[in-house]
Amino acid sequence: MHKLIVTTSKGLDELLKTEVEQILNQFNLAPAIADTAHSEDSEDSPGDYELPTLQLQPGQVSFTGTLKDAYQLCLHSRLANRVLLVVAEGKVNSAEELYDVAKEADWPSQFDAYVPFMIQFNGTNNAINNSQFGALKVKDAIVDQFQEEGHERPSVDKLKPGIVIQARLRRDNLHLCIDLSGGSLHKRGYRTGAGEAPLKxxxxxxxxxxxxxxxxxxxxxxxxxxxxxxxxxxxxxxxxNIPPNLAKETWGFEHWNQHEPSIFDGVVEQAKKHIxxxxxxxxxxxxxxxxxxxxxxxxxxxxxxxxxxxxxxxxxxxxxxxxxxxxxxxxxxxxxxxxxxxxxxxxxxxxxxxxxxxxxxxxxxxxxxxxxxxxxxxxxxxxxxxxxxxxxxxxxxxxxxxxxxxxxxxxxxxxxxxxxxxxxxxxIFDSQTDENHEFANRLRKNLKRLKPWLKRSNTNAYRVYDADLPHYNVAIDIYNDWVVVQEYAAPKDVPEEKAKQRLQEALIHIPKVMGIPSNKMSVKVRRQNKGKEQYEKVAQKGQRVIVQEHDAQFYINPTDYLDVGLFLDHRDTRLMFKQRCANKDVLNLFGYTGSVSVHAAQAKAKSVTTVDMSNTYLDWARDNFALNKLNGSFQFVQEDCLKWLTRQHAKYDLMFIDPPSFSNSKRMDDTWDVQRDHVSLLTDAKDCLKTDGEIFFSTNLRQFKLDQAAVEELGFTIEDITQKSIPEDFKRNQKIHKCWILTL
CATH class of the missing domain: 3.40.50.150 (Vaccinia Virus protein VP39)
Incomplete structure (x- = not known):
């Protein structure tokens, strides 16, 4: 009789217990029968059968049974990962006790010295908190025993072991087992290929x-x-009734000295009769x-x-x-x-x-x-x-x-x-169909309302919804044939489950109402970010889409970043800026992907300089220039914008400055806070501005207050263009940005 442990995945252990009972019952495996290969009594009669007591633990079932029981489970269990035969067990609260328990087993009776072996150590406790250390101590005990009894030193082979020894440590209880399975039993051998998320x-x-x-x-x-x-x-x-492992080619008991081939062959032949x-x-x-x-x-x-x-x-x-x-x-x-x-x-x-x-x-x-x-x-x-x-x-x-x-x-x-x-x-059917669902209705109305504006706006990148209904707290933007959905973080008083349900409803209705395939919809979670968190990568698909804005075209990436590469709320601001660029030396500071620079170049600016800290976005800006077939005196500078500005001796007629609200980039020596530091920034910008020069200064920090007195003291005339710079598709959100023209 042997103590057997049958393991499986978490969540399948109760099922495994039932399956083990069924297998043992079906094949009349009475535990009272001895593991005798040549005994005529090795085949018990149904009347002799008595189900062993099965003990259920997380991820395993254990019982005392025969070698034939073990073979039956190896062959027939559809749920088991491994069938283990216990050869030693004991309490372990120190490395020395681990070594002693391992040495209690008669290892030379289990396998010969020429058979390579390996230890798989599973579990830890306060004394043995490293599985590699645990495996090493067990290995030492086995090797020492072989040598002390006059045998050759057995070798360890982790790639092609003849014997696999499982050490299972649960709290202070250690079981040392011969793995009869020969690799996890879930690997039936028929599946040489699988999909992206294979089901075991x-x-x-x-x-x-x-x-x-x-x-x-x-x-x-x-x-x-x-x-x-x-x-x-x-x-x-x-x-x-095909046993799951009938075609298995190698078993863990093939080099085990106590293996009984005739019993196993009988189990296989019996199984074939039931197919x-x-x-x-x-x-x-x-x-x-x-x-x-x-x-x-x-x-x-x-x-x-x-x-x-x-x-x-x-x-x-x-x-x-x-x-x-x-x-x-x-x-x-x-x-x-x-x-x-x-x-x-x-x-x-x-x-x-x-x-x-x-x-x-x-x-x-x-x-x-x-x-x-x-x-x-x-x-x-x-x-x-x-x-x-x-x-x-x-x-x-x-x-x-x-x-x-x-x-x-x-x-x-x-x-x-x-x-x-x-x-x-x-x-059960939907309480609200597509025709009368409040979110779907609002989205439909917005699309209808924007239709006349779109005909005259010459753009295919625009916003169609911005948290119009407070409980559907998303922004929806169209970029050519893509839809980008930004989920705003739910207020603290809205349960997470409720917010998740509302988002799910929105995501179901958006493709239906807008007539797009669901794989052309990208979803992002927008929280109150600081600095250039909006530039951080959230995916890596390399998806590029070309959008139209007035006479310009831009690449956007709808999937990989929180922001796609084009700030739609500045569409009208860019057009206003463009109208002033002819024959001017233009600086686009914090240039991002260069959309302002493209408009300036199209307006026949004398020169255009684009400065940004990110090489990624400057490469993107260069691609936007190439997309619009622009050639001329165009410069792209990768550097900390604040430092770069303090070292400049060049003078510019026109500047576009749209800094982040906050930044603590590793490339900067200090932090940046637009409220705290905007006067200092404009002071440095003034030194690079020609007489009668202009600065378009913008921020999307909602609580921002321009230090008007300090800016006027620098010599600037201030014109607040916030209201007229907000496009039609952003009229609902008057706080989307603030913008001024500062003139020397």
Whole structure:
């Protein structure tokens, strides 16, 4: 008899306990029977069987059983990661105790000295707080024992070990085990390729069990977003009673001295006799032809390709066409829809895309919104089980769930949610349709109101919504064929869950109202940032879009930065500035991506100098000049604008100065605060300004107050152009910026 530990992923341990019981029951594995390979009594009768006592702990099940039990679990468990046979255990509160416990096992009886081994140390405590140190102490004990008993020193091989020893430390309890599995059992061997977020095989088996399909394998199964096919393949193996590891080529017990080949061979032969043909169809669809082909190849390797119908299909095109036998159709042939009004006709089990990044989540929201309606319309009385790491996406289905389970897919925390498309789920529809939803209505009205202005404005980059409804606290900007949504941080008195729900509603309605694909919508969270936080990178897609502004064109990046590269509220300011640039020496300080500089160059300025601290944005400015085919006396300077200004001897006719509100950049020796430092900045700027020269000075700090007396004392005449510099599409937000023309 042996103490056995069977491990699995977090969230599957209770299922594993049930599965172990079922396997031991099914094959009549009585623990009272000795591990005797040649005994005629090694095959017990059903009447002799007594289920061992199983102990459940987080991520594992342990019990005392036979070697045959261990072999059965290695072969048949669909949920296990490893099957471990305990060879020593004890209390460990010091390095010395760890060494002593490791030395209690008779290691030469477990494996020969010529067999390379490795230690996998799992867990820590106050005394052993480093797993590498723990593994080293166990290794020392094993090696010392071999040498003390006159054997050669065994070698450690972490790449190709013949024996893997698992050391599992929980608080002060240490178990030293022979890993019989030969690598994690979730690796069935059929999957040589997978999608971007592969579902582990044992997790796929777990969700099939949790969905209820595994207990009703004579029901139709559909995975409409099958990816590399893990769920339908695992289902087909279940339905055909094919042990998940029947084709496994290497095992952890092959170099173990106590391995009994005849017992294992008997287990394999017994398993083969139970293989059958599934009685119900299994469907595997995916939008990607590449993934469908990959899934088919994986199914061939698993030996179940004949039991699965694969098809390239959008999930929203999958419908039932024959409610009697559960046949499905997809695509253009699915115009006729018949659903049953009786009990459940089948199961949908799937691992849809999660949208871990905000941009991905945004593009998926409209899909999940439509998917909920699709299930109601075409899959009435079906069971639906979806695994996701993003519960907000699942909420977009607008379905009431019957059960949810938390589990891990690798290192990703996920939730499996079960629905039954019946009762209230067939009655529940959106309380507000697109036609009367207040946010959708306001957005529609804004688009209509701006239409005449757009015809005369000569731009395709503009704002259509700016927190018009306080509880839909977003700004929406159009850039050519892209929509950029900026979520303002919710007030402290608004619950986070409520704010999240409102944002989700907005993101669902925006593509519908504006008629854009969801993958052309970018979402960013805007808080009260300081300095150049608006320039910080939030993604890395390299997406570039060309927009029109008057006679100029600009590159914008809708995805990678908090700001896209063009401040829309300064559109009219740039035009006013442009009208003064002809034959002038122009300085654009804090130049960002050079939009002001482009307008100045187009206006035939004598020279244009663009200064910014960022090489990235100066390269962007150069690209904008190239886009507009501008050549001339143009200079791009990468430097701290404040320092650069103090060293200048050149004189300029016209300056555009739009500094950050605050900056503590590492490239600066000191901090910058526009309220505190604007007079000092304008003093230095005055020294570089020609007689009768002008400065356009702007800030978006809402609380900013120009020190008018100090600025006038410098000799400037001040004209406040704030109101006339705010464009039509920003009229709702009169505090979007403040702007003055300062003239010597």
């Amino acid at each position: 095989e044992h997790v796929a088996a777990g969700i099939l069990m949790r969905s209820g399909w595994a207990q009703n394998k004579n029901s139709v199964l559909l995975d409409p977003m099958c990816g590399s096919g893990t769920i339908p393949i695992e289902a087909a193996m279940m339905a055909a 059958t043909v599934p009685s119900a169809p299994i469907y595997a669809y995916d939008l990607s032809t590449t993934l469908v082909e990959l899934a088919e190849q994986n199914a061939v390797r698993a030996g179940v390709a004949d039991y699965i119908t694969f098809k390239q299909c959008d999930v929203l095109d999958a419908v039932v066409i024959d409610a009697t036998d559960g046949k499905l159709a997809a695509g253009n042939n699915a115009s006729e829809t018949v659903t049953s009004q009786t009990d459940s006709k089948g199961y949908i089990v799937s691992n849809p895309p999660y949208g871990e990044r905000l941009g991905e989540y945004t593009s998926l929201l409209p899909l999940f919104d439509k998917l909920g309606h699709h299930f109601k319309k075409h899959f009435a009385f079906w069971h639906v089980s979806l695994l996701s790491s993003n519960q907000d996406l699942l909420k977009a289905l607008k379905l009431r769930y019957t059960k949810s389970y938390k589990l891990m897919n690798g290192k990703l925390e996920c939730v499996l949610v079960n629905y039954h498309i019946s009762g209230q789920n067939l009655e």
